Amino acid sequence: xxxxxxxxxxxxxxxxxxxxxxxxxxxxxxxxxxxxxxxxxxxxxxxxxxxxxxxxxxxxxxxxxxxxxxxxxxxxxxxxxxxxxxxxxxxxxxxxxxxxxxxxxxxxxxxxxxxxxxxxxxxxxxxxxxxxxxxxxxxxxxxxxxxxxxxxxxxxxxxxxxxxxxxxxxxxxxxxxxxxxxxxxxxxxxxxxxxxxxxxxxxxxxxxxxxxxxxxxxxxxxxxxxxxxxxxxxxxxxxxxxxxxxxxxxxxxxx
Ligand code: G
Ligand code: G
Ligand code: MN
Ligand code: NA
Numbered sequence: 001x002x003x004x005x006x007x008x009x010x011x012x013x014x015x016x017x018x019x020x021x022x023x024x025x026x027x028x029x030x031x032x033x034x035x036x037x038x039x040x041x042x043x044x045x046x047x048x049x050x051x052x053x054x055x056x057x058x059x060x061x062x063x064x065x066x067x068x069x070x071x072x073x074x075x076x077x078x079x080x081x082x083x084x085x086x087x088x089x090x091x092x093x094x095x096x097x098x099x100x101x102x103x104x105x106x107x108x109x110x111x112x113x114x115x116x117x118x119x120x121x122x123x124x125x126x127x128x129x130x131x132x133x134x135x136x137x138x139x140x141x142x143x144x145x146x147x148x149x150x151x152x153x154x155x156x157x158x159x160x161x162x163x164x165x166x167x168x169x170x171x172x173x174x175x176x177x178x179x180x181x182x183x184x185x186x187x188x189x190x191x192x193x194x195x196x197x198x199x200x201x202x203x204x205x206x207x208x209x210x211x212x213x214x215x216x217x218x219x220x221x222x223x224x225x226x227x228x229x230x231x232x233x234x235x236x237x238x239x240x241x242x243x244x245x246x247x248x249x250x251x252x253x254x255x
Contacts, residue, residue: 004060006044007053011069015041018073019244020090023214023237026227031254032235033089033127036074037244038066058095067098072115075126077247079119086254091127091157096134099141109148116152123153127177130156132164135174143174150175157214162202171209178235179206183217186238190222203232 010016020034040048057063074090081088094108101107116123128149134142135158146156155177163182171179181202189195199215206213218224218238227234242253 003045003048003053004056004062006042007040007056007060007062007066010040010042011065013043015043016066016069017041017246018070018077019246020077020250021237021244022242022250023235024241026224026232026234026236031088033091034250035091035093035129035237035244036070036077037093038070039244054095058097061097063095063097064101067092067095068111071112071126072118075115075119075121078125079121081251082121082125086251087125089125089127089155091129091155093129093159094134096138096142099134099138099145105141106145106148109145112149112154113152124155127155127157129159129180131159132161132166132170135170136165136167146175150177160216162198168205171211176211178212178214180214180216180237183238186215186217186219186223189226190220196226199226200230203234 017039018036019039020036022031023033023035024030025032038050038054040050040053042048054063057066070092074092078088078090098108112126112128115121116126130142130146150156156175157178157180158171158176159180160182161179162185179202181199185195185199185202187195189199203213213232213234215227215234215236216238218236218240220240223238224236224240227236245253
């Protein structure tokens with residue numbers, strides 16, 4: 001409860017910050033976008049990991065206002081980078097709670113549209129990451145909103161792909177742009193034949209469905225070599241390339 005109360009004040013107290021982690025095209029070596037990842041610098045408690053405070057935010061419902069702040073901040077940042085000659089796609093993570101506005105089914109869509117509008121950001125620069133579980137359990141709430149987002153040009157990524165409950169028929173029905181293969185399949189990829197087989201199968205399936213693939217949690221040269229040696233045309237994300245960094249450090253790297 002103590003943490004929840006501090007978190008409640010984190011936005012007004014200016015304790016939240018977005019970090020950005022690059023996504024790299026394996027073919028060109030170019031950075032094709034960034035994932036926005038929330039950080040909480042609590043004056044009281046020091047830095048608190050999102051794996052601790054995101055679940056608190058989700059249970060308490062605070063994720064709705066925090067998520068709104070994340071979307072707005074990401075749009076502001078993308079616009080600022082775009083205007084300074086640095087066109088960068090930014091993806092934000094969405095929680096199920098953000099889709100559930102009883103009586104106001106389009107609230108999330110309206111928030112996103114308002115932020116795009118506020119900064120005059122072309123929608124293609126904003127991307128959203130959702131999990132399989134969200135698709136499955138909040139089918140009615142999420143489907144309509146995702147359709148509308150897709151129609152205005154916001155791309156949809158399935159996060160942590162392969163770890164949730166999902167049915168492949170949803171992958172086909174939902175307006176999805178890309179699958180993000182979960183890090184748990186990448187950790188042992190080089191030694192574990194089953195992981196290698198699963199990753200290979202996901203890439204083959206995505207290709208047939210004309211979906212892009214993002215690989216999460218690439219930490220070593222050997223993991224990178226797996227994708228290069230097999231000529232897999234994927235986008236890569238992980239500490240091997242870059243950890244999530246504050247916006248000013250990202251700009252510094254790319255200048
Ligand atoms: O950034 P990583 O360091 O530790 O994030 C841990 C978890 O928190 C991940 O599952 C990530 O998706 C989630 N997360 C990070 N930022 C956000 C955010 O802005 N919104 C939501 N809903 N989840 C986030
Ligand atoms: O659940 P989601 O995929 O949104 O969360 C991404 C999480 O993975 C964040 O916590 C981010 O900081 C973390 N992350 C990104 N790259 C790596 C990596 O190469 N290794 C590890 N261990 N974590 C990573
Ligand atoms: Mn993510
Ligand atoms: Na993930």
